Amino acid sequence: MMASSVRLHCIGYLCEVYSAVTMFKLLTLVVCLSTIAIEIQAAPEESQYTTKYDNINLDEILSNERLFKSYFSCLMGGKCTPDGQMLRDVLPDALETGCSKCSDKQKAGTEKVFKFLMEKKPAEYTELEKKYDPKGIYKAKYEAEVKKIGVEV
Structure with a gap:
């Protein structure tokens, strides 16, 4: 009788240990998932485009026919450099939102490129x-801004 009582006690103890380990794992999982959920909720929406490529020399690209053609080809659906791909990816959103996610440097670069295209490369434009x-939605939407930078539409 004593042996079976000890055996039952051991089995009960193992069940308690197993339950404690299982409970610990479950608690750890809950904490991890809660942390992930908080991080996702706290993560800010993309309020600005990356500034990773803001230091690219636009004058060099615009004055070099080979470089210009490479970027133009990318925008038209051809092969892209990483910065060209980024531009192609964000261009539709930038047009739609009025460049609201652009940095000041990106806005200035946009004006420079736009003016260059209108004046020097009208066919590509x-x-x-x-x-x-x-x-023609964006053309109408930005007509006043285009006139401000001194370009006739």
């Missing part, structure tokens, strides 16, 4: 316009 603004 027209191609880009057909691709990114086929209905």
